[in-house]
Amino acid sequence: MTSLSARFCRHHGDCGGCGNCACEKPQDALFDRMVRFVNDLRAQGMTIGMRETEDMLRALHLVGFEDRDAVRAAMRAILAGTRREQETFDKLFALYFVSAEEFEANRRAMAKARAAMEQRRRELEETLTVDGKPIEFRDDLKDVYARMPQSERDRLRDIADKFSEKMEHAPKLYEGFIRSVFMKSLLEQQMVLEDAAEGAMQQDSDADMMFRDISNFRDSEIPRAYQLIDQVTRRINGAIVARRRAAGRSAALDFKRTIRAGLSTGGALCSLRYKKRHSRRKRVVMLCDVSASMMQFSEFAIRFIKSLSEVSDHSVIFLFSEQVQRVNPFALQDMSLFAGYVRSSGVWGRGTNIGRALEAVLAANPPVLGPGTVLIVLSDAKSVDLNRAEAALVKASRQAGSVVWMNPIPEAKWQYLKGVTRLRPHCSMVPCGTLDALARACARLV
Amino acid sequence: MRDALNALKAKLNGENYIADDALAATLYIAMQLNRPLLIEGAAGVGKTEVAKAAARAFERPLVRLQCYEGLDESKALYEWNYQKQLLSIQMNRDGGQRVEDLFGEEYLLERPLLKSIRSEEPVVLLIDEIDKADAEFEAFLLELLSEMQVTIPEYGTVVAHSVPFIVLTSNHTRPLSEALRRRCAYLYLEYPDVEREIKILRAKRPGLSEALATQVARAVAYLRQSEAVTKKPSVAEALDWAMALQALGADELDDESLTQTLGFALKNNDDIREIMSDDEFIRAIL
Structure with a gap:
């Protein structure tokens, strides 16, 4: 057991400067440190109101300052509301409150x-x-x-x-x-x-992986990234289901069904029936850049999108570099085979021609784009023949319900990329350089 | 403080719940401050069990509300006995009954939340898997969590007779609102380490030998950290596995008993195949 109090006051910070302590005004020093600690937690993005601060002080009054671990557990229980906040809390606590030993x-x-x-x-x-x-x-x-x-x-x-x-x-x-x-x-x-x-x-934490540039992932980190994608999509799906349920439930009475149900009780409306709305899954057309630098990003994005429960199983995927290829739906059922599939497709690792790829999507027979489809382009927008790409994108945006462009390049650099400045006005381009950004973009899709 | 925490841990131990220091401190603080406790963690780490053990340890009745999609006030808080109201109207057609009479105590059906705050003795209220309920229900809970009261439009505001100790659990299948989190003390439960798992196994399965408990605890610890395993075994699954081994009369894990019982810990054929071909796994157990 380690004591925090020794650094501040031998009388548990209650003396208010009794003169018996090593420090002149121990209570002030401790209070000042607490306030700065809470302010630093807020600066790290944690929401801590007056009520939490007050409760934290009450908790400290209960546990005292004798046991550092108990102090940490008490403060953490009140101030940190998620696991990530707990990690932030622990790091700051270690810096702020060192035991005397x-x-x-x-x-x-x-x-x-x-x-x-x-x-x-x-x-x-x-x-x-x-x-x-x-x-x-x-x-x-x-x-x-x-x-x-x-x-x-x-x-x-x-x-x-x-x-x-x-x-x-x-x-x-x-x-x-x-x-x-x-x-x-x-x-x-x-x-x-x-x-x-x-x-x-x-190596610090999962949170760090969520916010790191995907292109900087080491090979050894890829399996962990897949696990994170699974966890995040589970969360997104949970939120989507809850949202859909809320939207699908209607307070409006279904009179027809209520009256019919009431016939069994002599016309008394004992059992009320409510109207429900049907949900419709989104049909998605994905156009994935699999040039050498883009394959990892495309794989992550496809994993995300395929895991979304709101996306229809009949969604279509095209791979492109200089050439275009429509993906056999059975080939991508097991995503662990994705890299092998792409490498053997003949499309992988070449230059990029977005215009040709978009034209192939537009020319697909039977047509794949329609008012009910979302066209998702996974690419960094670095392409040859931008005139052709721009013209094809304009046409695609007219045919599809909406066009979303997921770009792995950070938004701050977009202004220097010719492809982005030309293509961005014709679609909704979102930065997706990290798993977190990718997850947020995917959640917005449905 | 240390004495209070040790006493709390001893009480929980007495109910076969092996608590670590962080859990004991958080539980103690939450109870002392009358603050609801939100517990998150992977499935099967013992979140629900905390509430059950606390109820037994403090000899309080446990009121449980299991959340699910579509759960609303009528299932969680109260419902008017519509059929009874209808019958009453039909029996009093000649008049003499006021509308207000139809919304009295007689027609009120108590659901878990109302039951817990109208109880004369303080209860432990377990709101299980809150992440499965809708966001609207979460918003509705805020009044109860912060003010310990609920409002029934036709009846008025019901203030808690006794303050229940509220435990909310979540598997984090959807993010909970900031407002709900702010009103709760928070605890994240990790899988127990090997030492604690041995204690749990021996507490819950009294006849289990120390050697077998150690092997099972080491094995599940290995399976949880293995990247080859997609569905990690929970504490409950470790207990089931130990029970299966006991039923087979096994004194220790060997090839045969492992093949026969691994399905109690792993629930996925690919996982079982991967692990059975992993030499490290056998070394980790021994």
Whole structure:
């Protein structure tokens, strides 16, 4: 059991500055910290009203400050309303409320680490000297040297030792050489450290995967992405069903059925019957760009759309790059075979011709577009022959009920893309670069 | 505080519910603040069981409202006994009956929500799988959750005689409204770790040997983290599996008993096939 109170007040923050505590006004310090903590949670997007804050303080009054875990559980129960909010809460809590023991341990560990870093920086200056003067490196590179693994530092020192004699004979020549060897190693190491930091952030949580650019997913993350898609579509379907039910239920009495039911009770209307509205599933035509850079995105989008319960089973899918191919519906029943299917289709991995693809959709016989269909284009809008693409898109938007363009490129970059500026006015283009954006776009479809 | 939490955990343990510190603290706070408790988590982690165990532990009656699509006030709160009203009108055709009389106590049918707030002794009200109900019903619940009262248009406002402890559960099949979440204390239940699962298995299946309980707990822990398994086994399924093994008289998991009983933990043929060909699985159990 760890105590929070030691850092603030030995009297559980109730003394109001009694003079017996190490701190002058412990209650104020704690209160101030709580207020800043709640404000930071709000800044992270959590909705915390006065009532929650008040309840949190009541909860703290109940649990006291003796047990850090209990304090965390109590505050979290009141302030965090979803699992994602719980994760945000935990991260901030760890930063704000350190136990006295942890605080002391951290302080000691940091002091030790700082001393070690300083020692290694000095080591760099002492190892690399020309005429008794250290070779100059930027401060950030000195830090990189200090953070390097021991083996890497030993390797660099060996190189310096090997050339130390030659350095005395031709200092200018060898100074440049050694400096370049060191710089290369240090910059490489800097990159490794940055990647490691990024990797640590990326592995953080599912939430992070939902908000990361799909094109940056590593191969090892793809199965997890599929699971996330399943979870999210389950949620979307739940919301859609609830919405459809609400819209389908009508308060209007069905007089005909009520009177008919009343005949069995001698005309007394014992059982009231209400009118119901029938729901109609949407028919979707998907045009999927499967050029090499787009296949992953198209697969994710198809998985999303196919899982939506409001989408008709009779929906049609076309794959395109320079050529177009209508997908055999049986081939995509098992989405785990999608990548193999696309690779063997002959369409995969070529350039992009959106105009030709749209023309093929328009020319399909029997026609696939109609007032009741939604045409979904999954593409980054980078295409040859934009005039042809624009003309075909105008025609398609007249024939289809609506045209939705799901674009994996972030909206901020659209202004620099010629294809987007030409095609966007003729359809409803939505940015779908992350799983979260893709899920939101799919939810809006139905 | 620590004493209070330990006492609560002991009470729940006494009802065969093995609670961890976070659960005990959240439950304690929610009860002390009279705040409804919203519990989320995967299917079968024991969300409903929290309410049942709390009711038993605090010797309160449990009133359960199972939510489903289309659930409305008439099924959840109250309903006028329409047939009885109709009969009354027909019997009093000659007059002498006022319209107001038809909306009195006599014709009011209590449903779980009304029953829980009109109860003289405080109850535990379990609103199970709230995510399956419609958004309208959620909005209707807000008055009850924040004010502990409900309004019946023809009858008036009914204020709670005693404050029920309300537990809402959700499998997160649709997002719940921000308004509902704000009114509740929140708890996310994870699958139990191996140690806790062993305790649960032994508490719920008293005759189960420690060795077998350990093997079952390790096996389900492996199945839950395996990406090859699409339908993760719940605590209830782990209990069923243990019971099946007990019924077979197995002292430990071996090839034969595994083949015969794995269907109690995994409910999908592809999952079973994948796991049976996974050598890591056998190593994890042993």
